[in-house]
Amino acid sequence: MKILITGGNGFIGRRLLSTLLERGKMVDADNQEREIERIVISDIGPGLSPLPDDPRIEERIGPGQGDIGDLKVAANLAESRPDLVFHLAAVVSGEAERDFDLGMRINFHGSLQLLEAFRESGQTPRLVFAGSVAAYGGEMPKTIPDSAILTPQTSYGSQKAAIELMLHDYSRRGFLDGRSLRLPTVVVRPGKANAAASSFASAIIREPLEGRPYTCPVSRETRVWLLSPRQAVKNLLHAASLPAGAFGMNRSLNLPGMTASVDEMIDDLRAVAGSRITDRLNFHIDPFIERIVSGWATEFSPERALKLGFSPDPDFRSVIEAFIADDLGGQPPTSIGANR
């Protein structure tokens, strides 16, 4: 079995890669477990750390090799004939809002080119698309049911929502076997703060734990619908292992998650790591970020996904503890804090 991960050098891509390499097997289109022979990692640039040394990995990194906005790249990726694709490559929300052309080029046209390249290849891989809850916005009920209309209020959300529709139609017509998960904000994201408008939700945990001060650009009352990286990867793999029929007449779904306010997250961080850590946080509202974030949905009732076996994190404390275990090498947080 051959797997392609676009945006494979992103933090979700990398974690997915490690998990796949460790598992060594995935179910194929006939729902048979098969040995993973090759994983193609495509990305516009390098990751935070070098790729693991594993003969199953094939790199397609850099503008000419991994830029899905480039028609030839999309065709080449399809020609690698994967049985399973995780399409994670995207320009993040804040960046897509600042640079409309870039967001359209990657999130919209890039994704479409990839779908089209697979259609032309005549192969029909299973394709898991990283959608986003940013597809919701505007006037919404407090708790979003699976049946709610998508009225995104960002270019990122609009691009993700439009691709969902195309992915469904390409699947309905049998050009590929797509499934799209609207991911909650994934917290705690390792590395540096990025241009995602949701970057703060990870930074308020990561930055103080890594010994750095952090100025939160949104208010303490801001609520976020979130999911840990561990759980995100688990759900992406679950999506890849379900038969097409399980999705019925709608290839997209809202993933389970949990809602926490900035204040609640900081309280849990204090409980886990102490107030010396949380004292590194302060607040200064950034209107650009706050405008984007305040338009997002914060509570969902993801019944369809729960019924299909997707699952959330048990609580936010476990999200912090998972970050410490997975990304800070499991050091006790107080010592981490003390060391830097």
Add this chain to the structure above:
Amino acid sequence: MKILITGGNGFIGRRLLSTLLERGKMVDADNQEREIERIVISDIGPGLSPLPDDPRIEERIGPGQGDIGDLKVAANLAESRPDLVFHLAAVVSGEAERDFDLGMRINFHGSLQLLEAFRESGQTPRLVFAGSVAAYGGEMPKTIPDSAILTPQTSYGSQKAAIELMLHDYSRRGFLDGRSLRLPTVVVRPGKANAAASSFASAIIREPLEGRPYTCPVSRETRVWLLSPRQAVKNLLHAASLPAGAFGMNRSLNLPGMTASVDEMIDDLRAVAGSRITDRLNFHIDPFIERIVSGWATEFSPERALKLGFSPDPDFRSVIEAFIADDLGGQPPTSIGANR
């Protein structure tokens, strides 16, 4: 004031054109009534009848002039610098289902090219987009509220729904001032039966009234959400005259309409024109058409549109009578029937 109508040789486009020429005025972006100086009619081909002889009309007809799937055509249309655009050009549902590439070329990429051409032109026209209730499908409540998710089950519906999202984002960013109306099935469509899967809903009225037998490809129980051409044009003009602010955080809406079964429509036709007319109808189910049509929504609760002043037909009998008045020259239907 300059107006552009894409798909201007279609029956809705032509009726819109006559109404605009007769009115002579439209409100501009500042909501001031202004004289209509020019109406650009673009279309891939000619209409059922010649264009009216009016110096305000400018023709852009044929592949090189009026094909919005052609990048240059889209740019040229934008360069005509209209203050108001009615974007009606589309490949109909049955055709878009049979020929995926054609539907994508016109309904999706063509529409997108038009939006992009206006963005590049630096002008920000008001643009009324003919969306469709075919954007609904799959698992739906019996009566569709404005808040319902769009899960189209045809390529036509998917293309229309994806463009809606883009139109909203282009509007939100100020590239143009878009508004999208999800049109019910427009009945009675003059001319010949076409490749629209909904073609039967007009044909069961038009064909016998024009003296021809007709074989209906769907069952008598089939229900349709419909709107007359008169009312469709009235609502398109209403959409063009509302200030942008009226649409709030969602530039798309479900138009009001009415639900009628094939049987009910035939009963009304019999009441208006007699059973000598309705005896010209018979039934033979076409599975391709029935599959598409059975996936459509048949009842809506279009509260937003009603609040904004959009309106339906009073009843189906008046729809038949309007067709006789507007398209059959107002002849008493029994004599029409008798003559042919």
